[in-house]
Amino acid sequence: MELTLAILVICIKLALIAGVLLLLPVPLTWLERKVAGHMQQRLGPMRVGWHGLLQPIADGIKLLTKEDTIPAGADRLLFKIAPIVALVPSFVVFITIPFGENVTVLGHEITLAVSNLNIGLLFILAVIGLEVFGVILAGWASNSKYALLGGLRTCAQMISYEIPMGFAVIGVIMLAQSMNLAEIVEAQSEVWFIVYQPIGFLVFLIAGLAECQRVPFDLAEAEGDLGAGYHTEYSGMRFSLFMMNEYIIMVLISVLCVLLFFGGWHGILLPLPPLVWFLLKVALVIYLFMWFRFTFPRYRYDQLMTIGWKVLLPLSLANILITGLLL
Amino acid sequence: MTVSEPGTPRAGQPKAGSEMEQVFFLLFSAIAVGAALTVVLARDPVHSALALMVCLLQVAALFILLRSPFLAAVQVFVYVGAVMVLFLFVIMMLDIRQVAIERFLPRGRIPTLLVLGLLALQLVSLLLGSRLVDEAPDRVAEATTVAELGTRLFTHYLLPFEVVSVILLVALVGAIVLVRREGAE
Numbered sequence: 188m189e190l191t192l193a194i195l196v197i198c199i200k201l202a203l204i205a206g207v208l209l210l211l212p213v214p215l216t217w218l219e220r221k222v223a224g225h226m227q228q229r230l231g232p233m234r235v236g237w238h239g240l241l242q243p244i245a246d247g248i249k250l251l252t253k254e255d256t257i258p259a260g261a262d263r264l265l266f267k268i269a270p271i272v273a274l275v276p277s278f279v280v281f282i283t284i285p286f287g288e289n290v291t292v293l294g295h296e297i298t299l300a301v302s303n304l305n306i307g308l309l310f311i312l313a314v315i316g317l318e319v320f321g322v323i324l325a326g327w328a329s330n331s332k333y334a335l336l337g338g339l340r341t342c343a344q345m346i347s348y349e350i351p352m353g354f355a356v357i358g359v360i361m362l363a364q365s366m367n368l369a370e371i372v373e374a375q376s377e378v379w380f381i382v383y384q385p386i387g388f389l390v391f392l393i394a395g396l397a398e399c400q401r402v403p404f405d406l407a408e409a410e411g412d413l414g415a416g417y418h419t420e421y422s423g424m425r426f427s428l429f430m431m432n433e434y435i436i437m438v439l440i441s442v443l444c445v446l447l448f449f450g451g452w453h454g455i456l457l458p459l460p461p462l463v464w465f466l467l468k469v470a471l472v473i474y475l476f477m478w479f480r481f482t483f484p485r486y487r488y489d490q491l492m493t494i495g496w497k498v499l500l501p502l503s504l505a506n507i508l509i510t511g512l513l514l
Numbered sequence: 515m516t517v518s519e520p521g522t523p524r525a526g527q528p529k530a531g532s533e534m535e536q537v538f539f540l541l542f543s544a545i546a547v548g549a550a551l552t553v554v555l556a557r558d559p560v561h562s563a564l565a566l567m568v569c570l571l572q573v574a575a576l577f578i579l580l581r582s583p584f585l586a587a588v589q590v591f592v593y594v595g596a597v598m599v600l601f602l603f604v605i606m607m608l609d610i611r612q613v614a615i616e617r618f619l620p621r622g623r624i625p626t627l628l629v630l631g632l633l634a635l636q637l638v639s640l641l642l643g644s645r646l647v648d649e650a651p652d653r654v655a656e657a658t659t660v661a662e663l664g665t666r667l668f669t670h671y672l673l674p675f676e677v678v679s680v681i682l683l684v685a686l687v688g689a690i691v692l693v694r695r696e697g698a699e
Binding site for chain 1: 558560561564567583584587588590591594595596598599602603606607659660661
């Protein structure tokens, strides 16, 4: 009985998270276009629905009904599974992310996370790294030079930026004395870690931007010189899976920023419910990412590598040293 | 499923969970063995590399069953995340497809078989001689938290730890020296 109940609770949580993650890209694409439009003194989508609210649905129908082409000479099996391989890790990561303190439903205490791992942070960093496989496979299986070059670039970029990202997080772990995300948030109930870790946050944010392949680090799909990068040859629904993945990773990085540096669900000033505070902060960081996209130009490839290895890595190491000295 | 929580009491008394654990163990190990076979049998090196990745992931899952989530995460981090990506990188850069179809050793079948047989013999004798055959390492990792692991690493195992890091540094410097051509700068 107890076991069945536990399994049921886990299934419900999983279904909820998967559902939300699958639907999230829909409002986000709309928001991104609106933000883009207003920043460039346009209106953005206006035709479909009120202020273009139904535009993502129209896009979805378009993508679903498009022909799904597979290029000649492609590795058919890998070509087909690549978008799925890319998507799975970004879903898996959300298993350990807590969305609030424990709640009591019908006398049962329920954690607002599928599994509150003690090594949560390490797990997340490890699994995010797997996302790159989808990209490499897509690039290689397409049998196209643009896709292959895009895939290789992403590979190099992700490896380079995972390292400063991991190091930036170490400062937080040192302060919280734990890798458990819920405990890290608990440690911030007084002061948010952004106060102690401004350098760590900066490094994490920049590395996070690179990790989700957004401007100014979207070299893998630099339209100017690579067609569309690793998903040049993809069309229809398979292409949209890659797009979805990009948005989910962006949400993930935003969630991590909030959990690690901005006190998670702890609010300030206004006594709003914790979950509302959490979502509000995440939304703000997501907006920040969209803002960046239409503000900064893209870096050159060598600049990207220089930033990763010669700026971010020493900075994150210095951050660990300073944190250690101050503790 | 409380598999991921290292603090939960376990061992000895059979519970409803242990049966499920066996099912999971069979699932993970079956996939791992299948993937390992695919590594050897696949013609395309990229397929082999992918199968190896699947195999390593299953091993990580087995670590979780053994109550060592930290080891599992490190396995995914280091082997699947870093080493496999580099493998794939090299395979793609060298366009190894054509080369791989030709045999690595032209007339090496019999020596290969001999060496393989020797290795297999060694493995089996090691397995039979080990006391782990009868008793599973039940409580090994039960109490190991990350903090404890760190403390152990920096006190009891400090010397090996330092030696390993120096060796890694040497390998790093060596790789850079090898890649750097004369008069490149």
